[in-house]
Amino acid sequence: MTARIVDVETIDVRFPTSRSLDGSDAMNEAPDYSAAYVVLHVEGEGSSASVSGGHGFTFTIGRGNDLATRAAQAVGERAVGLSVEEIAADLGGFSRHLLGDSQLRWLGPDKGAIHLGTAAVVNAGWDLAAKLADKPVWKLLSDFTPQQIVDLVDWRYLKDALTPDAALEMLEARVPGRAGREAHVREHGYPAYTTSAGWLGYDDEKLARLCREAVEQGWDSVKLKVGADLGDDVRRCRIARRIIGPERRLMIDANQTLGVAEAVEWAEALKEFDIWWFEEPTSPDDVLGHAAIARSIKPIHVATGEHAHNAVMFKQFLQADAIGICQIDACRLGGVNEAVASLLLAAAHGVPVCPHAGGVGLCELVQHLSIFDYVAVSGSMEDRVIEYVDHLHEHFLDPVRVRGSRYMVPRAPGYSAQIRRETLEAHRYPDGSVWSGPRQVTS
Amino acid sequence: MTARIVDVETIDVRFPTSRSLDGSDAMNEAPDYSAAYVVLHVEGEGSSASVSGGHGFTFTIGRGNDLATRAAQAVGERAVGLSVEEIAADLGGFSRHLLGDSQLRWLGPDKGAIHLGTAAVVNAGWDLAAKLADKPVWKLLSDFTPQQIVDLVDWRYLKDALTPDAALEMLEARVPGRAGREAHVREHGYPAYTTSAGWLGYDDEKLARLCREAVEQGWDSVKLKVGADLGDDVRRCRIARRIIGPERRLMIDANQTLGVAEAVEWAEALKEFDIWWFEEPTSPDDVLGHAAIARSIKPIHVATGEHAHNAVMFKQFLQADAIGICQIDACRLGGVNEAVASLLLAAAHGVPVCPHAGGVGLCELVQHLSIFDYVAVSGSMEDRVIEYVDHLHEHFLDPVRVRGSRYMVPRAPGYSAQIRRETLEAHRYPDGSVWSGPRQVTS
DSSP states (O other): OOOEEEEEEEEEEEEOGTTTTTTOSSSOOOOOEEEEEEEEEEESSSSSSHHHHHEEEEESSSHHHHHHHHHHHHTTTTTOBHHHHHHHHOOHHHHHHHHHHHHTTTTTTTHHHHHHHHHHHHHHHHHHHHHHTSSSSHHHHHTTTTHHHTTTSOOOOTTTTHHHHHHHHHHHHHHHGGGHHHHHHHHHHHEEEEEEEOOTTTTTHHHHHHHHHHHHHHEEEEEEOOOOOOOHHHHHEEEHHHHHTTTTEEEEEOTTTTOHHHHHHHHHHHHOEEEEEEESSSSOHHHHHHHHHHHHHHSEEEEEOOTTSSSSHHHHHHHHHSSSEEEOOOEEEEEEEHHHHHHHHHHHHOBOOOOOOOTHHHHHHHHHHHHIIIIIISOOTTTTHHHHHHHHOGGBBOOOEEHHHHHHHOSSSSSOOOBBBHHHHHBTTTTTTHHHSSSOOOO | OOOOEEEEEEEEEEEGGGGGGOOOOOOOOOOEEEEEEEEEEEEEOOOOOHHEEEEEEEEESTTHHHHHHHHHHHHHHHTOOOOOOOOOOHHHHHHHHHHHHHHHTOOOOOOOHHHHHHHHHHHHHHHHHOOOSSSSSHHHHHSSSSSHHHHTTTTTTTTTTHHHHHHHHHHHHGGGGHHHHHHHHHHHHHEEEEEEEETTTTTTHHHHHHHHHHTTTTTTTTEOOOOOOOHHHHHHHHHHHHHHHHTTTEEOOOOTTHHHHHHHHHHHHHHGGOOOEEEOOTTTTOOHHHHHHHHSSTEEEEOTTTTTHHHHHHHHHHHHHSSEEEOOOTTTTSSSHHHHHHHHHHHTTTTOOOOOOTTTTTTHHHHHHHHHHIIIISSOTTOEEEEOOOOSGGGBBSSHHHTTTEEEEOOOBOOOOOOOHHHHHHHHHOOOOOHOOOSSSOO
């Protein structure tokens, strides 16, 4: 008798982060960090997967989280009745099955609310498969054969940039070093950088204080939000560079607010502060625009990806030399499978992956992807850092552990995606106690 | 006293088209054509706008239409309280206001369910403005000054391909010929082509019969769905070409099913049938892939756009010489404003616009855009045809009128978007009589 998914539960979970302007930037002035949360309930034999179910989510910033939740419900119903063992044995097929409803596909395709909802369900399936294997997702992935990894990916639209055979060859070349790299990352962790210092809603004094604290806490890199006013940004970058000194890395992030020519102008004005990367300079859909910016602002790298909705977008950013830093998002992409596709494409093009994180639980997820990338795909940590924001980790059963400026390797089985039941209940929108209690926030 | 929007009503309307395989293609095997329908209810002075309200919709193919409807509701609530006169005086500002919710924007940005919902509301606002002016939308647009047209567009991400000044100059050069072209199109209509013959679900005999009927009805061009099996497609194109003869145009449409190399292979095998355009050969997000295909399959033109989600995508398709035919969609783009942006970009690049239509009411909408393009933007009908599918027009208050192979100019005030109230009630999902009656369709 095998275990089967018997029910999908979805919960609209929101955190009232707009009350303190945590997470503010030039495009997103007052977000309420939210998760469209999915539990795949399992019945059958008594593995840990059967007991706790598969947990996954996608991230949004407030209004509209109901749409992502409803999308996850529609996609999740396609998982009901499937065998957990069969999912675990063919995670590529599982992902393709979830993406394969031709009517739901029309809402994307492979983008927007339906893709966010799909990511939540795919991620929950990976949580389930990893629990069944009694491994964290990074380890499950890192123990796969090269062929198993290649089989996770839908190659239909990717073969002009990377063939399955070339991916296989690249992965096979990394097999001999896997054990050594795994031991290394288990001992030393994976490098991180912090965005907590530089939210746009903070004043100069708070910016300076947070930069000082970042240095004291041992961070090697700091990222500032820019893009609303160039004069302000020059002043804020000057403050940050003065405090962090010449050795640490400084990055800037315009959150899509600029046109191509303006982005070049911004980089020109800020380059005196020795900027490592310029993130989301313009529309996330504009491959050719990013390529034009990248050509103009060297040696500053263009970085983007938190709004790159699928692997076809990353394929093009890489083909066009439009990005020097690839910022995959564990929930904007359609879950682990599409993230793996993007890791393969980036490694084949020699571009470092520095995942987008922060939000709700994105740090918890992307650490698995970067560690897998190091062990089995790119084989390198050079110029690679995972974003870290010190918000909301306390709500997770298996929160990230960051020591100094490094992520420690997660050890619990699964995808570190499980939110505490009491949090789910208190933050459920609109009827949880956080939202229905005496302090109301206008939406 | 001015008229104001006092309420937004949204309705999930679905037609059970999958029962007959109308609309089947290689990607979309059994669609139920649907509309996420919006009514902006108005109170105030007694204009026709106040009486009937503003009507708009977006198109989907069944499951997920509830998401698009809910997205339209969320966006539509931003319109409640606005003055109809102020909307009509600044339709650019109206569109920017609807797109400007930073939390909802996260679900896209500018793509997917939230953008489809936005399109429905923007379209309803245009219906309202046109009714207030007592003109059809094409005429409202065609009477705008060049500066008013330029002001409809959000130029933030477009200026690297076309500046507002260059657009203004192009539009001013068309002003002297407007009156003559308007008289011409009123008399002769606008050219159309039919897709009704070539749905993939039809057998060879039905294909042959429908091609013969198309010729008898006076059509100059016929489009076939391809992409599932190359052998079948060679046989079907041979049948079609034999029946329509050497003079009429034949187009093919793969509905995104192919990779870049496969698309080139398909074109190679079918070019003996003298193909005018090859539509949606691959992923709609793949600008560089379309460009590679376009370079390889000349003189066949690459056509795409029904899934191009915003003007930034059309900008790139045009910059990269990736398309020879630009197929804007009145509901996939964020409504009239973004369609106007795309018309300007296409005209500036010398690429003909042949809008996507069919579905529910897309023919009703896009005729306004093409007629405006002819009168005031490109000034040409050469190599331009509007798709025509003879489904579901009977449900509209102001249905398209096609004579021979040409669309007749719409005359009623508004955007021809209004569906009959009895249809809305019978087809409302899931409780309308069509869906809750004795004959049920499994979803």
